[in-house]
Each structure stands twice: as C-alpha cells, then as structure tokens.
Amino acid sequence: MRPSQILLKSGRSAWKGPYFIPFKNLRDALVNHESMKTQARGCTILPNFVGVRFSVHNGRDYIPVLVTQDMVGHKLGEFAVTKKRFTFRATKK
Amino acid sequence: MVHILGINLPDNQVARFALTSIYGVGHHTAHRLCARLQVHDRCKVKDLSPFQVTALASFLSSPATAPPLPRYPLAKPDYVPPPPTTPLSELQAAFQASQKIKKIKNSDPLKNLKIESELRREIRENIAHQRMIGSYVGRRHAMHLPVRGQNTQTNAKTARKLNRLDRH
Numbered sequence: 001m002r003p004s005q006i007l008l009k010s011g012r013s014a015w016k017g018p019y020f021i022p023f024k025n026l027r028d029a030l031v032n033h034e035s036m037k038t039q040a041r042g043c044t045i046l047p048n049f050v051g052v053r054f055s056v057h058n059g060r061d062y063i064p065v066l067v068t069q070d071m072v073g074h075k076l077g078e079f080a081v082t083k084k085r086f087t088f089r090a091t092k093k
Numbered sequence: 094m095v096h097i098l099g100i101n102l103p104d105n106q107v108a109r110f111a112l113t114s115i116y117g118v119g120h121h122t123a124h125r126l127c128a129r130l131q132v133h134d135r136c137k138v139k140d141l142s143p144f145q146v147t148a149l150a151s152f153l154s155s156p157a158t159a160p161p162l163p164r165y166p167l168a169k170p171d172y173v174p175p176p177p178t179t180p181l182s183e184l185q186a187a188f189q190a191s192q193k194i195k196k197i198k199n200s201d202p203l204k205n206l207k208i209e210s211e212l213r214r215e216i217r218e219n220i221a222h223q224r225m226i227g228s229y230v231g232r233r234h235a236m237h238l239p240v241r242g243q244n245t246q247t248n249a250k251t252a253r254k255l256n257r258l259d260r261h
Binding site: 078 | 222225229
C-alpha cells in the first residue's frame, strides 16, 4: 500500500527521509578507530556508519557501541540502555 | 466441518468470520478472501461449494504463487466499438495487449499474505534479529518484559506470557 513506509519503519513522513546527524569527522573515526562521542540518540544509523565506534550518551555516561551491518536503520539510542536493573541492596548502612 | 490447511472451520459459522480462526487472517483479510472467491457476506461454511473450498485451500497454501485474478474492465462511456468487419485476430491482439498493461498496474494485496507457520517464523526471525544486534527491543524480549515503555510495577502479564525469544 505505502511503499515508502517499508523503507522508513517509523511513522515519519517519507519526504523528510530518515533523521540523522551529519557527523563531521566520521571518516577519521573510521580510519583511526576512535570512538565518536555523541548525545544524538535519535540519529538513524546510516550505511556509511558501519564499522564506526560510537560512544552514545545514556543520560549519565557514554556507552560504547560498535556499529555493524545489521544495525542499519535502527537508532543509536537503541543500543545504549538508559535504565539500571533493580537489585535489592544486600546490607543497610 | 471443513478442513483447510489442518484447521477446521465450524459448519454453522459465517464463512467470513470462520476464516479468522486461521492465524494471520483477521476480519479485513477474511473479507478480501471471500471477495476473491465470490463468497457472499452471509454465506455459512456449510453452504460453501466444494469448488470454493478447494480454491480457498489452494490459494492459502501458497498465496504468492497463486494465479492472478482475471480482470475484464468495463467499457468507458466514450468507447467506440471497432467496425464489425475487423478480423478476430486483430481484436484478440488488442485485448491481450490491454491485459498486459493492466497486469503491471494491479498489484494483488493478498499476494503478500503470510499465514500460520510462515508468519510465526517471520515473527521469530524479527525477534531474533533484534536480540542479535543487542537493541533495547531484543533485550526486553529476552527479559520477558514489555517492549514499548509500558508499566512494569504491576500487570505486564501479556509481555510475561508472550515476550520471549522462541515465541512460537
């Protein structure tokens, strides 16, 4: 029915295209294996991000994310967990 | 009782609603299927002709490779028929040429229909993909928790029941 919606799995309008940030030193990061520090969790992973190491902000610190081919089309934030798992504290101070 | 792909459709149900007992066929798809086989809206399962039952079974066994429906468009208001002296072969050639153009235009929405084990496999593969790349959705599936930000302090019962890596 709507072929563009297959490409863009989110509900975003087709004419806008995917949301992404133009990272300036992406090529340097790819060559030097440096990690790209970013807070853009909503940025869509594009095919030219493959192989780049990102450090994605989760609200407190930066989580290392190595982009692989299968991640294309997902968002960077999906790979940096924001919630801490609940555990009971063993002893009370 | 009518058996289609190992599923039995109860005799006394309306065909359109009985078809929804197939996994992956909802009300809309069932209605489209009935329209395809020329089953009227109030037709019960016991009133289906043997031809319709076999046609339904053969369509559902492989929707992608099913032969397309023949479409014979009506004449337009400004249509002028060719003079009666034109030979039959010319008319046939013109008809077949028009059919070829139509085939590209009309894509059958039921062609992409996935039901039963095929659909279940697709769902399982999607979850496995999410888990493999380590996204949030995949993690939540592995933890048997809701995926889309629902509350988990109470309830979350559907997620506990359904959200797992080997879903079906």
